[in-house]
Amino acid sequence: MTKQSPVDAHLREDTLESKQVYRGNFIDVRCDRVRLPNGATATREYVVHPGAVMVVPLLDDGRLVMERQYRYPLSRVMLEFPAGKIEPGEPPLQCAVRELAEETGYRAAEWARAGILHNAVAYSNEGIEVWFARGLIPGEAALDHGEFLDVSTASLDELLALAQTGELTDAKTLIGLLWLQNWRAGQWDIRWQAAS
Structure with a gap:
């Protein structure tokens, strides 16, 4: 994982809550609530993968x-x-x-x-x-x-x-x-x- 540049700080989303939605033999699905750069909140659904x-x-x-x-x-x-x-x-x-x-x-x-x-x-x-x-x-x-x-x-x-x-x-x-x-x-x- 690369470090975030301070130049990109205005684009960053911060995790407020993280929830595992599904875990199988291969797939790990998450649904997080995040704070957007403008202060609003949103959800982010994604798959965690070992590489x-x-x-x-x-x-x-x-x-x-x-x-x-x-x-x-x-x-x-x-x-x-x-x-x-x-x-x-x-x-x-x-x-x-x-x-x-x-x-x-x-x-x-x-x-x-x-x-x-x-x-x-x-x-x-x-x-x-x-x-x-x-x-x-x-x-x-x-x-x-x-x-x-x-x-x-x-x-x-x-x-x-x-x-x-x-x-x-x-x-x-x-x-x-x-x-x-x-x-x-x-x-x-x-x-x-x-x-x-």
């Missing part, structure tokens, strides 16, 4: 490892980069290594943190750490119980074409493609480290 990681897996030939997975809220199969929820106390890189191996079977020789994205700032505090992985070695996937997905590969150009036509719409994957384009163009830097 997640997304991996941009780079094969030696430049292609990317992708997943196709049915997403129930949208009633359709989505094309995505591998991703998953951070477990309590789990460092983000450890989560990235675990999720890549569990979902695709690949292990990486090198890792680089790109940054963090907040994909639903109006109704969730979820932050997704974006990691790049290269020097991939194939292996056996070990999907979680109830998890079903297909692993495939695609070039950056193929993925950009799917994004342009609206077939690839997953926000985290689109952000991953943005990072990838800018890194390959030499405009955004990422620092690689050997896998431990």
Whole structure:
């Protein structure tokens, strides 16, 4: 979480009351009463999320490892980069290594943190750490119980074409493609480290 700038103090909303509305296996829904900058009050409904990681897996030939997975809220199969929820106390890189191996079977020789994205700032505090992985070695996937997905590969150009036509719409994957384009163009830097 970043510190608030004193310059933004006139935009701040202060929590007056916080109430948990629903708690499931994955979702924690809150409804807070807040004081607005002008002194009035309002409610804010939002989802508390433990955070997640997304991996941009780079094969030696430049292609990317992708997943196709049915997403129930949208009633359709989505094309995505591998991703998953951070477990309590789990460092983000450890989560990235675990999720890549569990979902695709690949292990990486090198890792680089790109940054963090907040994909639903109006109704969730979820932050997704974006990691790049290269020097991939194939292996056996070990999907979680109830998890079903297909692993495939695609070039950056193929993925950009799917994004342009609206077939690839997953926000985290689109952000991953943005990072990838800018890194390959030499405009955004990422620092690689050997896998431990």
